[in-house]
Amino acid sequence: MSSGKILVAQGGGPTAVINQSLVGVALEARRFQQVQHIYGAMHGVRGIVNEEFLDLTQETSHNLELVASTPSSALGSTRDKPDVPYCKEIFKVLRAHQIGHFFYIGGNDSSDTVRIVSEEAHKAGYPLRAIHIPKTIDNDLVGNDHTPGFPSAARFVAQAFAGANLDNAALPGVYVGVVMGRHAGFLTAASALGKKFPDDGPHLIYLPERTFVLEKFLADVKATYERYGRCVIAVSEGIHDASGQPIAALLAKDLEHDAHGNVQLSGNGALADLLCEEIKAKLQIKRVRGDTFGYLQRSFIGCVSDVDQREAREVGEKAVQFAMWGTTDGSVAIKRTGFYSVDYELLPLDAVAGKTRVMEDEFIDAAGTGVTDAFRMYLRPLLGSGMPDAFRLRNNRVPKVLG
Amino acid sequence: MSSGKILVAQGGGPTAVINQSLVGVALEARRFQQVQHIYGAMHGVRGIVNEEFLDLTQETSHNLELVASTPSSALGSTRDKPDVPYCKEIFKVLRAHQIGHFFYIGGNDSSDTVRIVSEEAHKAGYPLRAIHIPKTIDNDLVGNDHTPGFPSAARFVAQAFAGANLDNAALPGVYVGVVMGRHAGFLTAASALGKKFPDDGPHLIYLPERTFVLEKFLADVKATYERYGRCVIAVSEGIHDASGQPIAALLAKDLEHDAHGNVQLSGNGALADLLCEEIKAKLQIKRVRGDTFGYLQRSFIGCVSDVDQREAREVGEKAVQFAMWGTTDGSVAIKRTGFYSVDYELLPLDAVAGKTRVMEDEFIDAAGTGVTDAFRMYLRPLLGSGMPDAFRLRNNRVPKVLG
Numbered sequence: 080m081s082s083g084k085i086l087v088a089q090g091g092g093p094t095a096v097i098n099q100s101l102v103g104v105a106l107e108a109r110r111f112q113q114v115q116h117i118y119g120a121m122h123g124v125r126g127i128v129n130e131e132f133l134d135l136t137q138e139t140s141h142n143l144e145l146v147a148s149t150p151s152s153a154l155g156s157t158r159d160k161p162d163v164p165y166c167k168e169i170f171k172v173l174r175a176h177q178i179g180h181f182f183y184i185g186g187n188d189s190s191d192t193v194r195i196v197s198e199e200a201h202k203a204g205y206p207l208r209a210i211h212i213p214k215t216i217d218n219d220l221v222g223n224d225h226t227p228g229f230p231s232a233a234r235f236v237a238q239a240f241a242g243a244n245l246d247n248a249a250l251p252g253v254y255v256g257v258v259m260g261r262h263a264g265f266l267t268a269a270s271a272l273g274k275k276f277p278d279d280g281p282h283l284i285y286l287p288e289r290t291f292v293l294e295k296f297l298a299d300v301k302a303t304y305e306r307y308g309r310c311v312i313a314v315s316e317g318i319h320d321a322s323g324q325p326i327a328a329l330l331a332k333d334l335e336h337d338a339h340g341n342v343q344l345s346g347n348g349a350l351a352d353l354l355c356e357e358i359k360a361k362l363q364i365k366r367v368r369g370d371t372f373g374y375l376q377r378s379f380i381g382c383v384s385d386v387d388q389r390e391a392r393e394v395g396e397k398a399v400q401f402a403m404w405g406t407t408d409g410s411v412a413i414k415r416t417g418f419y420s421v422d423y424e425l426l427p428l429d430a431v432a433g434k435t436r437v438m439e440d441e442f443i444d445a446a447g448t449g450v451t452d453a454f455r456m457y458l459r460p461l462l463g464s465g466m467p468d469a470f471r472l473r474n475n476r477v478p479k480v481l482g
Numbered sequence: 483m484s485s486g487k488i489l490v491a492q493g494g495g496p497t498a499v500i501n502q503s504l505v506g507v508a509l510e511a512r513r514f515q516q517v518q519h520i521y522g523a524m525h526g527v528r529g530i531v532n533e534e535f536l537d538l539t540q541e542t543s544h545n546l547e548l549v550a551s552t553p554s555s556a557l558g559s560t561r562d563k564p565d566v567p568y569c570k571e572i573f574k575v576l577r578a579h580q581i582g583h584f585f586y587i588g589g590n591d592s593s594d595t596v597r598i599v600s601e602e603a604h605k606a607g608y609p610l611r612a613i614h615i616p617k618t619i620d621n622d623l624v625g626n627d628h629t630p631g632f633p634s635a636a637r638f639v640a641q642a643f644a645g646a647n648l649d650n651a652a653l654p655g656v657y658v659g660v661v662m663g664r665h666a667g668f669l670t671a672a673s674a675l676g677k678k679f680p681d682d683g684p685h686l687i688y689l690p691e692r693t694f695v696l697e698k699f700l701a702d703v704k705a706t707y708e709r710y711g712r713c714v715i716a717v718s719e720g721i722h723d724a725s726g727q728p729i730a731a732l733l734a735k736d737l738e739h740d741a742h743g744n745v746q747l748s749g750n751g752a753l754a755d756l757l758c759e760e761i762k763a764k765l766q767i768k769r770v771r772g773d774t775f776g777y778l779q780r781s782f783i784g785c786v787s788d789v790d791q792r793e794a795r796e797v798g799e800k801a802v803q804f805a806m807w808g809t810t811d812g813s814v815a816i817k818r819t820g821f822y823s824v825d826y827e828l829l830p831l832d833a834v835a836g837k838t839r840v841m842e843d844e845f846i847d848a849a850g851t852g853v854t855d856a857f858r859m860y861l862r863p864l865l866g867s868g869m870p871d872a873f874r875l876r877n878n879r880v881p882k883v884l885g
Contacts, residue, residue, distance in 0.1 A: 093652045118880055122652075132880035145873035151648030153875050158653065175883045238784045245554030246781035249496045249525075250561065254777070273783075347758065348751015348774055355750065371751055373773035374657070378645035380676075381785060381870035467784040470548035472556050477521055477535035480578045 083115030085402075086132070086178045090123040090185030090192070091158070092216065093151035094228025095383045096391035100184045100212050101154065102147035103395020105135045111403050118176070123157035123185070124192055128168045132176070147392065150380050160188045166195040173200075173207060180208045180402045184395070186215035186226075187433060190410050194428040197408040208402045211410040211428060212394050216377050218265035221434045222426045224415040227394055228377075230387035230461035232259075233269035235376050236313075237462060240273035241469055243370070244280040244311050251309035252366025253300060253358055254280070257351045259376055261317040263437045264288050266376070270313035271450045272458055275469055280311025287317035288438045289447040291326050296354075297361050299448055304364060316350060316371075327353060347371070384463030390421060397423040419460035486518030488805075489535070489581045493526040493588030493595070494561070495619065496554035497631025498786045499794035503587045503615050504557065505550035506798020508538045514806050521579070526560035526588070527595060531571045535579070550795065553783050563591045569598040576603075576610060583611045583805045587798070589618035589629075590836060593813050597831040600811040611805045614813040614831060615797050619780050621668040624837045625829045627818040630797055631780075633790035633864035635662075636672035638779050639716075640865060643676035644872055646773070647683040647714050654712035655769025656703060656761055657683070660754045662779055664720040666840045667691050669779070673716035674853045675861055678872055683714025690720035691841045692850040694729050699757075700764050702851060707767060719753060719774075730756060750774070787866030793824060800826040822863035 087104045089097055101119070108114045117135040120126035133154065135143075146153045161169065173181060173196070181196065183189045193211040200207035213220050216232035236258055247254045258267040264286030271284060282303045285291055303310040318326045330353035351369030358367045394411045401411065409425035410432070416422050442454035490507045492500055504522070511517045520538040523529035536557065538546075549556045564572065576584060576599070584599065586592045596614040603610035616623050619635035639661055650657045661670040667689030674687060685706045688694055706713040721729045733756035754772030761770045797814045804814065812828035813835070819825050845857035 089652075093649050116880075119875065130880075130882040130884055133875055134878040134880050135875070137878040138876060142873065142876065145871075146875055149648065149871075149873045150645055152652040156652040172884060176880075239778055239782055242553055242781035242783035243777055245552065245783070246496050246777055249492075249555040249559040347755045347772060349755065352750045352752065368777065369750060370776035370778060371774065372778070374646055374649055374771065375642055375773060375775070375778060378649035379642055380645035380648070380872065381641045468548075468552075469783065470545065470552045472522065472536055472538070472549055473541060473545065475537040475540040477533075477537045477579075479533040481533055481575060 083113055084118065084176060084178050085114055085180040085182065086118045086120060086127070086173065086176070087182040088120035088123050088127060088184070089152040089154045089156050090183060090189040091156060091214070092377060093156055094214055094216055094377060095150040095231035096227055096387050097151070097184055097214050098149055098153045099147045099388050099391035100214060100227060100395035102143045103392040104182050104212070104399055105138065105143055106140065107396040107399040111399070118178070119154045122155035123159065124161050124165070124169055125157040125159050126155065127172050128165070130172055148388070150383070151378060161192045161195065163195055166192060166199055169196050170199040170203070174205055179206065180210070182210050182212055182398050182402070184212040184214050186217070186220065187435060190428060191432040193408070193410070194432040197428060209408045210398045210402050211431065212398045213411060213413070216266060217260050217263050219263040219436045220431055221436045222410070222431050223412045224421065225413060225461060227387060227391035229265060230384040230463065231382065232266055232377050233272070233458060234384045234462045234466070235379055235382045236266055236269040236372065237272035238382060238467060239372060240270040240281050240311065240313060241467065244273060245469055247280060247309050247311050250366070252368060253304060253310045253312070253364055255312045255314055255351050255354050255369040257314050257316055257369070257371040259372065260287065260315050262287055262435055264315050265438055267313050267315040268438060268442065268450045268454060269458060272455065272462060276471070278307055281313040282307065282310050283448045284313045284450065285315060285318050285448065286438060286443065287315045287319065288443060290321045291318040293357065297357065300358055301362050304362070314350065314354065326350065330354065330357060384461060386461055386463040394423060401425045486516055487521065487579060487581050488517055488519070488583040488585065489521045489523060489530070489576065489579070490585040491523035491526050491530060491587070492555040492557045492559050493586060493592040494559060494617070495780060496559055497617055497619055497780060498553040498634035499630055499790050500554070500587055500617050501552055501556045502550045502791050502794035503617065503630060503798035505546045506795040507585050507615070507802055508541065508546055509543065510799040510802040514802070521581070522557045525558035526562065527564050527568070527572055528560040528562050529558065530575050531568070533575055551791070553786070554781060564595050564598065566598060569595060569602055572599050573602040573606070577608055582609065583613070585613050585615055585801050585805070587615040587617050589620070589623065590838060593831060594835040596811070596813070597835040600831060612811045613801045613805050614834065615801045616814060616816070619669060620663050620666050622666040622839045623834055624839045625813070625834050626815045627824065628816060628864055630790060630794035632668060633787040633866065634785065635669055635779050636675070636861060637787045637865045637869070638782055638785045639669055639672040639775065640675035641785060641870060642775060643673040643684050643714065643716060644870065647676060648872055650683060650712050650714050653769070655771060656707060656713045656715070656767055658715045658717055658754050658757050658772040660717050660719055660772070660774040662775065663690065663718050665690055665838055667718050668841055670716050670718040671841060671845065671853045671857060672861060675858065675865060679874065681710055684716040685710065685713050686851045687716045687853065688718060688721050688851065689841060689846065690718045690722065691846060693724045694721040696760065700760065703761055704765050707765070717753065717757065729753065733757070733760060787864060789864055789866040797826060804828045
């Protein structure tokens with residue numbers, strides 16, 4: 080911890096608040112006299128091995144604040160998942176630039192990178208302090224109550240379904256919205272927070288934590304449609320059958336849409352379109368519409384949770400404090416301490432790295448197509464203040480004259 | 483105009499502000515002593531022929547204000563496009579309920595309905611005042627500077643592209659966003675308002691007002707990708723070849739994805755997916771992603787232009803004033819009177835009904851893949867206050883050590 084240089088980088092999928100964490104690091108580091116330079120690596124670990132650094136020391140605090148409230152990764156990001164040789168390259172550059180503190184903002188893969196780099200430095204006897212700062216819209220980091228970035232994406236999903244429900248009520252039919260999250264259903268489950276009245280959608284929610292059975296799905300949709308005259312459905316992109324095979328692949332085959340076998344089955348509109356085709360064909364419902372929320376749910380500018388912004392800033396600040404005052408490398412984690420308040424702790428890197436959290440059973444209802452009140456209580460405070468609300472005309476019917 | 487009963491209804495696709503117009507009618511009508519009852523027809527013209535009316539007279543002004551700020555059509559909507567016999571049914575119900583004033587909030591089709599109902603009443607010598615109130619996210623009503631609903635949808639599209647551009651800058655590649663609008667490109671063109679810095683996307687915009695040529699498109703994408711290392715593209719769902727055939731149909735054939743011939747070619751993710759496949763296959767670019775904005779762009783709750791809200795309210799209020807103090811039926815239209823202010827006038831129904839406005843040539847750049855400053859000046863004030871803004875880190879590069 081003798082070095083006066085710190086390096087910060089951003090990895091994986093951008094979020095609405097990841098720059099809060101970056102700026103949390105940059106501004107908090109200014110409080111420590113021993114810090115002479117704050118570097119930011121461009122495009123994550125790739126920028127490190129390429130020695131592409133921005134000198135954040137020269138940034139104004141004013142511009143840093145503006146960047147903090149801008150979504151996506153201001154330093155650029157990468158999908159590179161470094162193995163040991165890659166991490167050795169990283170470590171070589173860190174040593175060449177005499178970096179004493181390394182902060183990597185990201186998800187599972189990023190925490191694993193920090194773990195390997197930490198080990199390399201240790202083996203080489205190089206005094207590096209390496210800290211992982213949590214970030215992922217999937218909310219799938221273990222050891223965390225939740226992860227920065229998830230609340231804002233969840234807010235987008237909740238607002239999207241609140242609106243889709245109103246649209247579907249005005250022009251009744253079946254609506255399928257496909258939400259991101261391959262393994263963890265938290266973001267799809269957030270759709271439930273768009274509900275207000277008992278007959279509001281989403282009426283059905285399909286999560287990767289539960290096996291998807293097409294016949295059951297069609298029966299659920301039919302029953303809902305018969306009950307409400309309409310049906311709003313939230314579907315995770317990660318739904319799969321009992322053997323783990325993606326539903327999009329199965330449906331493409333089932334419908335003899337061979338061409339779909341040649342195209343990408345995730346990250347596009349195929350799943351929504353195929354589910355809609357199934358509903359139309361098997362249930363004889365005419366008005367069936369599907370949307371794939373795609374990149375909008377993580378990149379839309381102007382839909383952010385203020386709680387998320389604040390916490391994303393704090394994990395950055397705490398990372399610097401843990402690095403400067405602590406004696407171990409680790410991963411910053413959010414702990415819930417009240418309804419609603421949080422505190423932060425530093426977990427061992429191997430407690431987080433490479434592990435995936437999925438939705439706890441207590442958050443999923445018995446039918447497997449909805450969430451529990453425990454989940455609503457869990458998520459609501461994270462969405463922040465100023466959530467838009469929906470109101471209805473009261474049902475004062477006028478008597479018929481003609482009959 | 484002897485009757486004390488007025489009827490209001492909502493038709494076509496919902497918007498973020500259509501309830502402002504409804505409430506504008508309901509509250510303004512309360513100022514007129516002769517108005518004894520204010521009815522709202524459920525699900526547009528279908529609710530009229532079925533005599534499904536809510537008595538809005540019994541609503542509280544407080545709840546009406548809450549409904550006004552709720553998106554989608556609070557009375558419900560319909561896709562029914564009445565012909566003359568259907569309009570005769572409407573007229574029969576209006577007469578049975580002694581409706582003296584009829585207000586229909588909607589687009590082209592709704593204005594045509596008002597026109598036919600007005601004629602039927604005239605022929606029958608029945609004293610009906612029929613007013614069309616403009617609404618459409620497509621902005622395709624003639625005689626209007628713009629239409630209520632369009633500014634909020636345009637704001638969503640601009641914010642979506644501002645975010646998609648930031649995401650694409652962090653993880654470079656090609657991004658295709660498909661926007662609603664079969665015939666008029668206004669909403670797709672709104673993507674340009676998400677740009678801030680010269681190298682920001684959308685770098686290319688494809689509108690239904692211009693013929694789409696696949697080879698030209700691929701050449702444009704290639705050139706942009708080579709220049710910026712990435713490319714963000716806005717595409718209207720209505721793009722077509724010189725013969726008017728939809729591009730999605732052509733691409734499905736071109737790629738021998740025969741299965742696509744059996745599925746719906748609009749209102750789903752096919753166009754975005756097919757364009758992405760073309761780019762990957764022909765330009766050998768690895769990271770290519772596509773989103774279809776779908777229903778989110780008209781139904782997302784929490785993305786609204788305050789200017790749009792205000793004007794949507796005013797067209798409702800003015801409709802009542804034109805009905806009560808005027809002597810003719812007609813369609814309320816927005817006229818721009820300053821930078822930025824508007825006033826309202828009543829156009830003859832046949833000047834609006836059944837006609838479609840498309841983007842004026844002066845709004846589209848010479849290349850046909852971008853908008854002019856005239857368009858930016860036209861649209862910017864409509865988006866309202868509080869538009870989110872994007873900021874960047876300054877480019878203070880750190881010298882390389884290893885090289």
